Amino acid sequence: MPRQVLEQPAPIEQRPLRRHSAPDLAPRPNEIVIAVGACGVCRTDLQLVEGDLIARQLPITPGHQVVGRVAAVGRDVTRWKPGDRTGMAWLAGTCGACRFCTTGRENLCEDSRFTGWDRDGGYSNLMTARADFAFRIPDAFTDLEAAPLLCGGVIGYRSLKVSGITPGGNLGLYGFGASAGLAIQVALHWNCNVFVTTRSPHEQRRALDMGAAWAGSYHENPPVPLDAAITFAPVGHVAIEALKALDRGGTVAINAIHLDHVPEFGYDLLWWERQIRSVANFTRADAIEFLDLAATIPIRTAVDEYPLSDANLALQRLKRGDVSGTAVLVP
Numbered sequence: 405m406p407r408q409v410l411e412q413p414a415p416i417e418q419r420p421l422r423r424h425s426a427p428d429l430a431p432r433p434n435e436i437v438i439a440v441g442a443c444g445v446c447r448t449d450l451q452l453v454e455g456d457l458i459a460r461q462l463p464i465t466p467g468h469q470v471v472g473r474v475a476a477v478g479r480d481v482t483r484w485k486p487g488d489r490t491g492m493a494w495l496a497g498t499c500g501a502c503r504f505c506t507t508g509r510e511n512l513c514e515d516s517r518f519t520g521w522d523r524d525g526g527y528s529n530l531m532t533a534r535a536d537f538a539f540r541i542p543d544a545f546t547d548l549e550a551a552p553l554l555c556g557g558v559i560g561y562r563s564l565k566v567s568g569i570t571p572g573g574n575l576g577l578y579g580f581g582a583s584a585g586l587a588i589q590v591a592l593h594w595n596c597n598v599f600v601t602t603r604s605p606h607e608q609r610r611a612l613d614m615g616a617a618w619a620g621s622y623h624e625n626p627p628v629p630l631d632a633a634i635t636f637a638p639v640g641h642v643a644i645e646a647l648k649a650l651d652r653g654g655t656v657a658i659n660a661i662h663l664d665h666v667p668e669f670g671y672d673l674l675w676w677e678r679q680i681r682s683v684a685n686f687t688r689a690d691a692i693e694f695l696d697l698a699a700t701i702p703i704r705t706a707v708d709e710y711p712l713s714d715a716n717l718a719l720q721r722l723k724r725g726d727v728s729g730t731a732v733l734v735p
C-alpha cells in the first residue's frame with residue numbers, strides 16, 4: 405500500500421493528498437522503523453492539508469496518532485526490538501538541553517519537531533521515528549482502539565492537568581468531539597461532576613449517556629459554578645463563556661493550537677484569581693501516565709475505520725462534522 409502525501413495545501417474537496425510509492429526506509433542510529441497498523445486522523449492534519457497550519461516541509465506525509473510494530477531498529481537503539489508494539493504521537497523530538505527540556509517542560513521546547521509536520525508521519529505503511537519518543541501501547545487496546553488515544557487522548561489529559569481539576573470537583577467541557585469524549589472518561593473516573601456545553605443536541609445526548617451530570621447549549625449556564633473548564637472549540641468567545649461559568653479561583657484551559665479571536669471582556673470576569681491558560685502539546689511523561697490510566701479505567705474509544713487510500717475522504721468527513729468518534733486509517 406502506498407503512502408498519502410501532501411505536495412501542495414488546498415481545500416480538502418480538491419483531494420490534495422496524492423498516492424506516492426512506499427518509501428524505502430533505513431533508520432538513523434537513534435531511530436526505529438514502524439510498520440504502521442493504524443493511524444488516527446486529527447483536525448490538525450486537516451489544518452495542515454488545507455494550509456491553515458503552515459507546512460514546514462513539502463512534500464509531507466501527515467499523521468501523528470500511529471500504532472504499529474517495530475520493523476527495524478537503528479544501531480544505537482536498545483529499548484526496542486523488531487516485532488515490539490509501539491506508538492508515535494505529535495511530539496517527534498525535542499532538543500533535550502534547553503531550559504524547558506531540563507525542567508520537565510519539554511512540551512515548551514523551542515527546538516521541538518512534530519510528527520507529520522516536520523517529518524513524515526503515519527499516513528503510510530512505514531515510517532521512521534526517534535526511538536526515545538515512541539511509546540509502549542497497552543495490550544488492552546487493539547491498534548485501531550489505541551490510535552485516538554495518542555493525540556485527542558493525551559492532549560485532553562494534559563488539559564485536565566492544566567485546568568487544575570481535582571477529584572470530585574465540578575468540571576465544564578465546552579465542545580464535545582473526540583478529545584472531550586476521552587477526557588470525560590478520565591474525569592468521571594476521578595469522580596468529578598461533568599457539565600458539557602455543546603451546540604449539537606446529538607452530542608448533548610451522547611454526553612449524558614456517557615455520564616455527564618448536565619448538558620446544554622452555549623446560551624445556557626451550567627447549574628453550578630465550575631472549579632475548572634476545558635474548551636475544545638477553536639473559537640475565542642467560547643473561552644469567555646467558560647470564564648463566566650467559573651467559580652472563584654477556577655481555571656479555563658484552552659485545548660486548541662489555533663484560536664480565531666478572543667473578544668474583549670471585563671476584568672470582573674477574571675477577578676478572584678480566575679485564570680485562562682492555553683495547553684501546548686504534551687510531555688512524554690503525560691503520554692506514559694495517560695496510556696497507563698487509559699488501560700486501567702479502561703477508556704473506550706469510538707473509531708470510524710477507513711482504508712489509507714481514503715485519507716482525503718476521511719478528512720472531508722471530519723471537516724463536515726460527519727465522523728462519529730475518531731477516523732482511523734488502516735494501510
Ligand SMILES: [Zn+2]
Binds near residue numbers: 446449468494555
Ligand atoms: Zn492531533
Ligand SMILES: [Zn+2]
Binds near residue numbers: 499502503
Ligand atoms: Zn528543548
